[in-house]
Amino acid sequence: MPQSNQILSSEDLLSNTALRISIWILSIIALTGNIFVMKFRSFWRTTNKVNSFLINNLAGAVLLMGIYLLFIAIVDICYRGTYFIYDSQWRKSGWCQLLGFLATLSAAIKRWTLRQARLIMLFGWLFCTTLAAIPLSGIDYFENFYGRSAKMMMNIITDFVCWMPIIALGILSLNSVYIPSE
Numbered sequence: 001m002p003q004s005n006q007i008l009s010s011e012d013l014l015s016n017t018a019l020r021i022s023i024w025i026l027s028i029i030a031l032t033g034n035i036f037v038m039k040f041r042s043f044w045r046t047t048n049k050v051n052s053f054l055i056n057n058l059a060g061a062v063l064l065m066g067i068y069l070l071f072i073a074i075v076d077i078c079y080r081g082t083y084f085i086y087d088s089q090w091r092k093s094g095w096c097q098l099l100g101f102l103a104t105l106s107a108a109i110k111r112w113t114l115r116q117a118r119l120i121m122l123f124g125w126l127f128c129t130t131l132a133a134i135p136l137s138g139i140d141y142f143e144n145f146y147g148r149s150a151k152m153m154m155n156i157i158t159d160f161v162c163w164m165p166i167i168a169l170g171i172l173s174l175n176s177v178y179i180p181s182e
Contacts, residue, residue: 013076013083013090023073030066034059050173054117057109064106068099117174 014020037059041052075095079086090096 011081011084013072013079020073020076023069023076027066027069027073030062031070034063034066038063050170061106061109064102064109068102068106071095071099114174121171121174 014023038056041056041059075090076083079090083090
């Protein structure tokens with residue numbers, strides 16, 4: 001962890017010119033590059049939609065970090081030479097809180113590993129299984145719940161038939177199984 005005076009100075013939000021230039025360059029590259037990726041992916045219909053979905057999520061997360069860096073660079077310009085006067089006010093402001101939220105969200109989303117993606121899917125399955133099993137609990141409200149729901153059977157069957165192949169392909173893709181484009 002850097003000491004507080006390595007990034008912040010007593011006068012400026014960003015302590016040196018190299019740091020300022022780096023943040024401007026990184027923010028512009030992150031913004032333009034990830035907007036390009038997201039637009040390119042939306043126009044180019046890929047056969048592997050799972051990978052495309054994950055790449056778009058990663059691009060969105062890095063785009064958020066680019067927004068964060070851009071605003072930090074702008075705030076540095078606004079407070080240059082006088083930051084020490086506004087330090088406490090800035091740190092308590094809604095803008096600072098919002099930027100901290102963006103940085104945290106970006107870091108949390110883009111750091112998913114295959115193991116974490118599998119855990120998220122597992123929790124999704126467990127949550128849905130729990131919800132589907134509630135009527136089996138014996139609570140009076142749910143008495144004959146599935147019987148009353150019989151009229152929805154065609155919707156359920158149709159949903160199952162449509163979504164099961166997609167779910168199966170997603171699971172195969174997460175397990176690094178090659179899925180041909182045909």
